[in-house]
Amino acid sequence: MQVILKQDVDKLGKSGDLVKVADGYARNYLIPRGLAEEATPGKIKKLEEIKKVEERRAQKMEEEAREKSKLLQGKQVTIRVSAGEKGKLFGSVTNAHISEAILEQLGVEVDKRLIKMEDPIKELGLYPIKIKLHTNVEVEMKLKVEA
Structure with a gap:
């Protein structure tokens, strides 16, 4: 019997997968527990x-991430902070500070x-610094921290 999984099931598949299982397993376990539904031609279509839309x-x-990467690749962003003697900062530079600096200086929201x-x-x-814009798109930049 073919079923469409509504939830992830260990050793069987992820939500939305179309899998073939034994009739008894589907009728007695998967369907009553709401883990799957019977695969009819309408539901398969x-x-x-849904998969095409996704x-x-x-x-x-991914295309949007590639466009952003072209704007960011190899660029340098400067952040001014208050520092003590010998270049030690009062606190640290966080990801939020870097994100704000990229938006202000390069006009790209990250x-x-x-x-x-x-x-x-x-x-x-x-x-x-590295920015992972998408699973396949990663950008390397430089961050300059000055007093």
């Missing part, structure tokens, strides 16, 4: 349409959760 949306998001740094920035200097 609807599932295929695929187009994912493709559009979510702070996408910014990856190797170590927290607590001194003046030049630092490499």
Whole structure:
């Protein structure tokens, strides 16, 4: 029997997958617990349409990420902070600070959760940062921290 999974099921598949299982397993376990529904031709067609829409949306998001990457790749952003003697900062530079600086200086909005740094920035200097705009799109930039 073919069923469409409504939820992720271990060792069987993810939500939205069309899988073939034993009749008893489907009727006695998957369907009564709301984990799956019987795959009728209408439901299979609807599932295929949903997957096409999701695929187009994912493709559009990747294209937008590639356009952003062209604007950001290899650029440098400068952040001015208050620092003590020997270049030590009072606090540290956070992803939110970097995101704001990119928006102000380059005019590109970047979510702070996408910014990856190797170590927290607590001194003046030049630092490499990576921004993961999409699963396939990653940008490298320079961050200059000055007093």
